Amino acid sequence: MSEVERLSTGIPDFDRLLAGGIPRGFLVAVTGEPGTGKTIFCIHFIDQGIKDEDVCIYVTTEESRQSIIRQAAQFGMDFQAALKRKKLIIIDALMGLEDQWSLKSLEVEELLDKVIEAKKALGYGRARLVIDSLSAFWLDKPAMARRYSYFVKKVLSKWDFTILAVSQYAITTSDAFGFGVEHIADGIIRFRRYVRNGVLRRYVIVEKMRQTPHSLTMHEITALDGKGLILLREAGERKEDVALPRSVVERLVRAKAEREKILPGEEIPKEEGFNS
Ligand SMILES: Nc1ncnc2c1ncn2[C@@H]1O[C@H](COP(=O)(O)OP(=O)(O)OP(=O)(O)O)[C@@H](O)[C@H]1O
Numbered sequence: 001m002s003e004v005e006r007l008s009t010g011i012p013d014f015d016r017l018l019a020g021g022i023p024r025g026f027l028v029a030v031t032g033e034p035g036t037g038k039t040i041f042c043i044h045f046i047d048q049g050i051k052d053e054d055v056c057i058y059v060t061t062e063e064s065r066q067s068i069i070r071q072a073a074q075f076g077m078d079f080q081a082a083l084k085r086k087k088l089i090i091i092d093a094l095m096g097l098e099d100q101w102s103l104k105s106l107e108v109e110e111l112l113d114k115v116i117e118a119k120k121a122l123g124y125g126r127a128r129l130v131i132d133s134l135s136a137f138w139l140d141k142p143a144m145a146r147r148y149s150y151f152v153k154k155v156l157s158k159w160d161f162t163i164l165a166v167s168q169y170a171i172t173t174s175d176a177f178g179f180g181v182e183h184i185a186d187g188i189i190r191f192r193r194y195v196r197n198g199v200l201r202r203y204v205i206v207e208k209m210r211q212t213p214h215s216l217t218m219h220e221i222t223a224l225d226g227k228g229l230i231l232l233r234e235a236g237e238r239k240e241d242v243a244l245p246r247s248v249v250e251r252l253v254r255a256k257a258e259r260e261k262i263l264p265g266e267e268i269p270k271e272e273g274f275n276s
């Protein structure tokens with residue numbers, strides 16, 4: 001494995017799940033429900049890039065540039081200084097501003113042009129790119145997700161980027177939007193959330209990482225003011241993580257009994273009273 005150059009995610013405990021970090025040049029999908037930590041994870045990745053003197057570009061479609069700067073500052077990361085030092089460009093695709101580093105539309109072609117323009121402005125060398133979120137670019141045409149993801153990967157692969165591409169999940173069904181980027185991606189980092197005993201718990205699992213002996217274990221995480229994302233512990237095989245609520249189990253049992261009632265040739269147990 002020694003020949004693979006890896007980029008730290010900025011969260012040492014998370015790097016350990018990935019044999020040291022994300023292989024250079026990879027496009028990694030960061031997926032999960034709202035509020036699970038995707039943006040904070042991306043902010044760590046960029047902060048680490050600033051420390052490593054990488055070229056850093058953050059595309060934001062869900063929040064304004066100012067919101068990303070503020071969120072980073074809450075974790076002690078000075079994105080404002082990095083912007084001034086020309087180590088970071090935040091491309092704002094939300095506010096519709098007229099400045100050089102804003103997008104006027106959510107078109108994939110415009111995104112790619114702007115990212116390449118930013119890379120040229122920041123200079124040569126190893127580069128980190130966050131697209132938060134990439135799925136925003138095909139909201140109105142989900143069937144294009146896979147083709148667009150492929151296009152993005154193909155065009156940007158020539159520019160020495162290691163990429164985090166956020167893709168959102170539908171709140172109601174937990175389905176990935178368009179389900180495009182996950183197949184194209186070299187890796188998938190999946191954030192999840194559950195409410196257990198009235199408490200919101202968040203988790204992360206590495207679902208895929210090519211060329212990497214990665215952890216297959218879900219870890220509980222939390223966000224701490226002043227620090228950012230923290231790995232708490234392995235989620236393990238706790239019953240409450242996998243068990244269905246009692247009412248659902250009872251419904252399943254009833255449905256199964258109903259099904260078995262009408263299956264021909266089935267042994268029907270007498271004690272269940274079906275023969276009476
Ligand atoms: N300063 C802070 N201190 C502690 N927790 C915070 C702080 N800032 C944000 N959080 C937590 O992080 C959550 C937001 O995480 P994040 O923005 O990474 O979610 P996300 O997965 O990107 O969601 P979305 O899909 O809606 O963009 C908040 O709901 C809150 O629980």
Ligand SMILES: [Mg+2]
Nearest residue numbers: 038039062132
């Ligand atoms: Mg977000």
